[in-house]
Amino acid sequence: MSELYERPKSILPNASSYCPGCLHATATKIIAEVIDELGVKDKAIYVLPVGCSTQGLVSWDLDIIGSAHGRAPAVATGIKRCRPDCLVFCYQGDGDLASIGLAEIMSAANRGENITVIYANNSIFGMTGGQMAPTTLIGQKATTAVTGRQLLGTGYPLKMCELIKELDAPRLVVRCSLRTPAGIKKARASILKGFKNQLEGKGFSFIELLTNCPTTWHTDALGSLDFMEKYTEKYFECRTFTDKEERFGE
Template sequence: MEQLYKRPKCIQPMQSGYCPGCLHSLATRITAEVVEELEQQNNCILVLPVGCSTMGLLYWKIDMVGSAHGRAPAVATGVKRCSKNSLVFTYQGDGDLAAIGLAEILSAANRGENYTVLFANNSIYGMTGGQMAPTTLEGQKSTTTQKGRDPLTTGYPMRMCELIATLDAPKYVARFSLHDPANVRKAKAGIKKAFETQLAGGGFTFVELMINCPTNWGLTPLDSLTYMVENTIPVFPLGVYKDVEV
């Protein structure tokens, strides 16, 4: 018998800490698969900030650094400059990257630091209990926008890929979704491309992964995927926003 699929070995052989149906664990799993395909398990450093993404500290079996809230790009800058041959990447949520860490991510992208940022966007603050994030959709309910987000007082959803693609230094900026198997495969190819660009010494690479939050959206896992297709993805169009050959 030929084994077609096996769980990657660089994540712990146990359940992740994420809720049932949360695509954070899928994002972690496909990243682990890419790390193994590139044979970088012993040569990679993951920088984790604060948020649901921090649960990766208990889940990954690679070298990791925990950073302050939103400051993962700043820590990763130091890590990469000290260890130029390592594969360095950060894994950040939207409350972390687009709200408190906005200055760090934009400055790092503008400097063209040679590492990869994986941005998991579920348009809500997950860990703290479902507050409004900068990426929350217009009219979406959260614990701090109980009648739905009103653009007059709280603004519009922030599109990080488009924002970062306007800068000169980033080499690869793309947005993928994880709501069905076809898109999962595309996302995996995108993460691989970003890592290869980094290993070739290319420069800053940014991959946004659209995920769900069944718990704080108040939906079942399958309904949350439907919600993504109907509401989230039209606001955050998928695609490659910048791809510079290195």
């Protein structure tokens, strides 16, 4: 094993407790790889949200601070303003960021805070057992939408990149899918760019990662990848929405 794979320094040797096939684990790994590549392990601070991404607590060998549900961008704002030398990032799910935390993410993005937000969109409240999220697809089943989400009464699934790209302040707004190796490579490069933007003082970066939840989607790992290809990626377009080189405010 060790000949084939070297564990990133920013990852703890603990076994991950994500469900089998969960792409949160892939995101955890590439974020750690990027932190290693930039050599910023000792000054990285992860702002912990609520949801399955809290597994970062036992996965990353980083400084970590908890925040109330959805409030991670506000907490990250405070930390970054006090400790501008640190790399401050959020890794939030769609229930956390696009539902209860919608005000915090939009406000932090609009202020052009010099932080990096990585957003794992699996179109469901995973940790709590599969309730409908703002991102749940039309027709997708959830415990609170047993026959599938209906347009009338719940509206369209929220597209966070498309909302945030309308603001003038963000420097980077990009959506990638972790379904394929090419998508993972693009996601890794985007996270690297988002962290570099922060280290160079450029301002707010938002990287959305399309992920899965085999457990609450009631499928196996491969079935969840099929679902992503057939449905998730058809609705949530993977592309770069904003990529500005200049610093916000200059």
